[in-house]
Amino acid sequence: MEVTFQQVVRQYGKTEALSGLTLNLDGDKIIGILGRNGAGKSTALQIAAGHLKPSGGKVSIFGENPFNSLFASANTLLVHEGMSFPPALRLNAILGEMERAYPSFDKKLARSLLEHFGIPDNAFHIQLSKGMKNTFNMVAGIAARTPLTMFDEPLNGMDAGVRSDLLQVLLKDYIARPRMILLSGHQLEGMEDLFEEVVILHQGRLLHHGNADEFKEGFARISGPASEVRRAASKVQVLELHETLPGMAEAIIMVQPGTTLFMNEGSGLKSTSVSLGDAYVAMTRKKGGIDRVYADATDSR
Template structure:
């Protein structure tokens, strides 16, 4: 596949902190990406720079092979849906959709009207008087109905209840299946979006920890549960993401793919295997990265630090 986004050594510095720290990655076209990480990890900063709404301190960005800043031919092919989107005081959802229809060449009015009905959105109410969920619905409708070649959703579900979030996920998958494009979905509700995304990008403290296919990520770790002595003996020499114990029983989550024979040996020795969800894996990876980063700063072995 052809890369629609190319990022090389991207850094964004704010006062005494790097929001992005020497980030490099390529994003291929025609897939749904999950840009995952904790609040403040750098997700919004990265998307803002990619969509020319912010400036990098250093590094290079190319979108569709060109620099995006003040580049109409690039910007007209992108849609960035963000929770903090501002509208004129007297604007209504109807005004917002009319403007979007003029800007996005692939705009689908039938889809927009269907989504308006799905979300029960009042069209004549001024946007500044909408609830937080209704405001999120305005962004979701624009993002989906735009059918832009490259669409960014930055935490689009904020304010949406569980039913409305599921409507968004269902409509996203339905429309993507009929009209493939590149979608980047930023979220910290990892389990909710796990079945939507085809590739996972994990960012933490401004650094990319992971950029892989979702199915490959799920196979990267496993949890072994059983007698603490047996579990600890089995885990020797393996990369441990997390360990916890209760009495004589322990569980350890380790990185690495296990063969069928290894799994059979674990079961035969009286221990149990448990899958690691995408959310569990990403939480453990970011905890491990945070502990290692703290160790490098403080000079304290990471294993002696408590992760909260």
């Protein structure tokens, strides 16, 4: 097991970022860490990287407590907004430093990518714009090829074209050298099809962990005349139901994987799939939200 969290708690003063997170990840997979802002994604990743010390519980990365473990930190890299590099080094020298620190670092790949994205390698890291900084960080993270590489909200502030290219490179490099890659975010645009597994955090706890395709299949969006939507929704778990136009409604419902939704022909109902982003957002919606899912599930029994 590469990554193990056992009842991990982390407090910042009085607020609790993680309140008993238990999570086990293994295998060379691309795993999505999803959750709303404040769900505990960044804290969990920073704990896994050894940057933060948990207030309670146990964490193990490659069999070691990551806090102050040279072994764990040499095999782990966290790419995040606060990632910083020695201030006196130009980007090219930073790549050299990374190469010395991480034996698997591919400087040639990193240099070619910087050139492709038009980032001058004689610039200083602090001179870069937010989008360029994140691009550089992600390039460094991909090229490092650490057995566990974590990207916390990596695509923020990037152009659509750059995002798309970076994800393509990430996938290609992952296929060429499989390793465990964690990608966190609350906006997923473009990332969601890369996930083999998804982990959904909510209020500092694990809400769901499983295969990404199966997770997506567990949801459907039905739309049509409000009365028909309500009737169909009464038989299943409903995460969200709202009127779109007068008399029309849309609902996100949970379906048993492997079953087809039975719908009367001519009722005007339409069923479409739900994107991963919409699914987890519906699952973690504050009002009603997961509490109502639970209530609906137990009521229908």
